[in-house]
Amino acid sequence: MTASTSVDVNNELAEARVSPLHIQLGLIMALLTFFDGYDTFNPAYVIHFVMGPWGLAKGQAGLLVSSGLVGFLIGAAAHGIIADRYGRRVTLLGGLWITSAFTLATPIVGDSFVSFCAVRVLTGLGLGVLLPLATTYINELAPRRLANTFSLWGVALGWAAGGTFAGIVGVFLTPIYGWQVLYWIGALSIPLTIVLHFILPESVKFLAARGRTDEIKTLLSRLRPERAAVYANASLDVQAATVRKNSIAVLLAPDYRRKTLTIWTAAFLSLFCIFGLTGWIPTVMMQRGETFAASFGFGALMQVMSFLGGLTCGHLADRRGTSRGVLSTWWAIGGLAVLALIPFNIQIVNFVSVAAAGFFVIGAQFVLNNFTAASYETNVRATGVGMMLSVGRVGAILGPFVAGELQQIFQGPTAMFLAIGAAALVAATAIASLAADRRIALDLLEASALHG
Template identity: 30%
Template sequence: MSIADRLERLPFSSFHYRLLLLGGAGYCFDGLDGAILAFVMPALQHVWGLSMAQLGLLGSGAFFGYFIGALTAGAVADRWGRRSVMMWALACYCVGSLISALCVSWHGFVLARVLSGIGTGAESAIIAPYLSEFVPRRYRGIFTGALAGFFSFGFVAASLLGYALVPGSENGWRWAIGLTACPVVMLLWWRRALPESPRWLLATGQGDTAHAVLCKIEKNIGVLSPSYEAESVPSIKTSFAGQFVGLWRAQLWRITAMSWVLWLAVTFSYYAFFSWLPTLLIARGFTITHSFGFSIAICVAQIPGYFSAGFCNEYFGRKTTIVTYLGAAVISAASMALVSSSTGILIAGILLSFFMNGTFAGVYAYTPEIFPTALRATGMGSASAIGRIGAIAAPLLIGALYPKAGFAGVFGMTALILLFGALSILVFGPSTVNLSLEEIESTY
């Protein structure tokens, strides 16, 4: 029995729940890191006397790091393994976060945010492709959607930290950011609990090791391990440049292009909304406390958004889920641009948060599936990195656009970009419903 068939026959068990908790904790802290800046930006603007343009640059620092981390981590993970990249990424993120909390100038703060962003971007790009390789096709959509759903817990935690700590004292922002460095303790947990991916081991010519890892998993679950028969899967060794070139070969270039456009549209819109949310509400006339209260309600809407989309991933397919949630997000963003009352803004913001995060649950499940094992992390990492270009551009563009176009202009532009992303996957995205990773790969 092949390695792939043995992975497909595994029942969903405590092993998979442990993977979900471990990977989900990583995404939770990624979400915390990405969201906490939105809640400290008003305080930093006051402390350092920043202009809107400088504030936009400060917001883009971490996203520049995300780009570097995501782009390099995927290629490294495909070449040398997923597990070690995840642990180094977490260490880098924690160190950068701690330095950020101690900075005395906004220039140093930007550099520290780049460092933490490298770790966050690398970790975010690796978790989904790594863990999806352990999960049978009949559970993979809902598993990966639920995995991405842990981002929402990080955003809610960031909103609560921001609400509780930032307005209370001059150094409240330091405590809020410093607390995001706490997940360094996860390194010890990950080192003991995470095995390397048997699919990756097999694809790199380490069949014996893949068999040993899988035997241990089967023993823990209570499944009888079959006798090992060597599989004729060639070891794939290419240069780093060759890995990126491979994404653009004849069979994959449409997939790669579609994934890049999708990630760019969704990530730009996501961070245009969430990075500036408290600041935009304050600029619209809300008090800082009222703004943070609205932001908490909007962030809480992420939780049902993610997990409802995880359910839809499995029962309606990843492509259908992404297109549907993106379409609803377009309507929500347009409503955000048109409404004027505080109640209307709150309702439109909650709906936009729900559907935007539901879209991400589909995107994180879908992207690793559409690339072959030898290029899975490279494909996911490059798409995530391209998405980070949108995240880099969003704070800068919103900072420049808002004084000229106002609240309506910001969210009108967001609606158009989301529509472009929906059309890209609708036209060019393949269906992955009820297919194993090997069956999807065989279609290219």
């Protein structure tokens, strides 16, 4: 009888070539995050239509944008614990069902400030699952040499495309059909949810952590068909992990504490900037003299540039073998671009500064997601990503509200731009402070699906 071959599951995933199943799963994650990005940025286009009829002050309008992020915060915090214990697949599907159902409910019952915000909070519970768990899923799948690039094409492209599409719908369809059309179109996620019930597999890393070897062999054979014969008779080194009863406490244990708190700080400031800008840019640009179409177009421009910026940032991080210096540079340049809007109100400056803010500030957030996923072991990874985005969503909630209040207090956007630009510069400083910690570099190089 031939002795069985021992196969290390982590190495098999890390050293894989990109297979048709890799591409299929990447496209699935892109579709998930497309609806996440689309839904997340819809309220920025709703503001224009409801501020007058609903009698909203700018601070209230900021809360209208932030309301969905309150639910996101709860969903992002809770989903990681559920996903680390019960699996990525069931948690993703549950989040997509919640998002789809309440997106459909928004134009039906969201006909006042209170009811709209209430439905948005419930929608956010589902949205809080999609982006962080899609990031975890794709990072556990990605071949090591293409870590950031693969994740950006599989997650960031969908999210940026969704945000861009929201701008297109806002420009061309809302003047004809009203703001409700944004949500009728968003409800097209329901057919996707049904299809995914039949084709979405469980994460290999999660199966490995649970020692489910037969399922691992089947999935590895699809990811690496050229080695299917090897897997048939192999014994798998799955490095099964013990489920942590309190994985959040693990994130704050001495081995992770400094890393975790720094990542949380950067995420808070980054998402404060992103949602403060994206929530108000269309309205502010109209106030600065741009046309309706051009002002809504600035929102779409930020999303297009965010993907290009994230892709460039991720490519540089993969080549350098570290993300910290690139992330710090991205946030610093983005902060300066926002500050440039203060002394100038010229169309070309508006265009370049907004494009640069999308390219650098939002682009860096995509790579921060990957940096976070790489910074934790498999059995707390989903919790790590979820908690990073949950803490970050506190900044996202405050961003539109603070931006609105600053505009109301100072009668213009200057103070808003100053606060957002300064926050980006502080985020750059925070993430750069990790450079002296050599353990970070080792963690990133040894991460099973990433090294950037």
